[in-house]
Amino acid sequence: MSRRPLPELELDITDLTHDGRGVARVDGKAVFVTGALAGERVRALTTARKKSFDEAVATQILQASPDRVHPRCEHFGICGGCALQHLAPDAQVAAKQHTLLENFERIGHVTPQRVLAPLAGEPWGYRRKARLGVKHVAKKGRTLVGFRERDPRFVADIERCEVLVPQVGSRIAALSALVDSLDARALIAQIEVAAGDDATALVFRNLEPLGDEDRAKLRAFGEREGFAIYLQPGNNDSVHPLVGDTISLRFAVPGYDVDFDFRPLDFIQVNGPMNARMIDHALALLDPQPTDRVLDLFCGLGNFTLPLARRAASVVGVEGETTLVQRARDNARRNGVTNVEFHAADLGRDLRGQPWVREGFDKLLLDPPRTGADATIPQLPLAGIGRIVYVSCHPGSLARDAGILVREHGYVLRAAGVMDMFPHTAHVESIALFERG
Known part of the structure; x- marks a missing residue:
């Protein structure tokens, strides 16, 4: 018995998915369309049918979005390294901002008092x-x-x-x-x-x-x-x-008189110029004062910790990967930063035995992995912390954790916005500022 061929459809695209596909609906059922952009009408071939959604690929653009551009890379559409080269860079950033705000509303049930202007940079040749x-x-x-x-x-x-x-x-x-x-x-x-900067x-x-x-x-x-x-x-x-x-692989962070040694497999931010701008952005929001004691969680090799130490009285950095903790200590020593200490701790587990948890802090910087910080936040010494800056690589986990900070711990979501760390991909990097209500 032969299988019936899947249909070709004409679809109106209303939105983009988290991975950069167009979204349409047929009789109320979502269809995710590779190669289609919001606002377009396309002819698409159905490639898979599932219980709650269908998948399709655009075969003809009947009415193009004004934001559609010709991809620079001849391999776009086959290579999975990029998902959005057919969308103008400014429109990519706007789509990511929309995703962030929609996640705040749908998952966290919170709304930032102020939407920060997006942080964006050179969209080509950035990936180090x-x-x-x-x-x-x-x-x-x-x-x-x-x-x-x-x-x-x-x-x-x-x-x-x-x-x-x-x-x-x-x-x-x-x-x-x-x-x-x-x-x-x-x-x-x-x-x-x-x-690195030189090798x-x-x-x-x-x-x-x-x-x-x-x-x-x-x-x-x-x-x-x-x-x-x-x-x-x-x-x-x-x-x-x-x-x-x-x-020696090394990158510098202008404006703070620090640079970082790292090993080839160490985690560092993919986009060097945007990383420097992100550090400036985060510190401007956190506003560390010469008398502040700051806690930096998921600190890696000290990407935020050492710049913070140039502005605050003291900084404590905590990271789960012991090799990165040692690298952070080495970088602090090499840069002559003496008002900082680093601790190794699995921040997703019970932290009651950690000595730094019992210490007081004025401000907190969070930069967790995609899973977020929902297991960490309830264990933190939040009583004296008046300001939190949360740097996120996943808008869903940020939105969830924002709801926890607002409803369970008395913070106000003052501001939030996106940082385009990965141009031409659907990856959403964002930042949020929380203050005591």
Whole structure:
């Protein structure tokens, strides 16, 4: 018995999903349409039917949005690294602001008293951290290096990337040719990119030890193209330079007389220029005074902690990953910052045994992972904290935690807005200011 073909439809797109697809409705049922923008009328082919929604792909734009633009990247639509290159950058930011405010209303049941002007920067060549997939495809007779396709089973067949830092984005084809030349080409699983201000590292995830000839090819490539080459034969602790000593990867934060050493697999903010602006933005909202004692939670390697220490009396940074805590301490020592201390603690678990929880603070900065801080907030010494700045990489968890701070702890959501840390993607980075009511 043959399966009936899925229908082609004409649809009016009313909104965008969290992952950048258009939203339409047919007889009340949502249809998520890849390649469509809000305000458009499209012809779309249904690709999947599910209980609560259908999925489709736009085959013809019958009435285009005035915000539709021609994507710069020739691989857009296949490569999954970007979702919104067909939407003008200003409209991307507006869509993200709409998503944030809609999440506040729907999930947190709160409304900011003031909507902050969006923070946005250069939308191309910004990405200094990335994980590139590697796949030897026998049918194509070569090895692919790139982001995953929208279907994550496959690595996108690309030659360059417009959002990676140029020294890497312009060399995707060269990286593919390099891996393809290796005897171990089928045993390289991924390449991690980490770019500092003055040096760029490539970490090759090798599933088996490499032979001398392959190691020589990697070394020659690194010397010719200006990359520090690392190998990762096991877990994160196994990362080591192909030859010589670990190089210094470093980024500076202008205006605070601090810079940060980091390792290739350390978490740092993907967008360097926007990170510097975000720090300025967060500190302006938190307004640390020379007499303030500040608590910085989920502090990583001290991205906010050290700049805060330049303005406040003292700062306590807390992070769950012990290697980052040690890196933060080393960075404080190297920068001559003495009014800061760092603690390792799993901030999603019981914190009653942590000595810093019993200390008093005037202000708090939160920068949690996507899961948010709902397990952390009820355990904090909030009694003396008059101002909180919350930096978020997920609008849903921020909205939920905003509801907790407002309804359960007596704070007012004074202001909130988006920061476009990931242009051309649907990722929403945001910031919110809470004050005691």
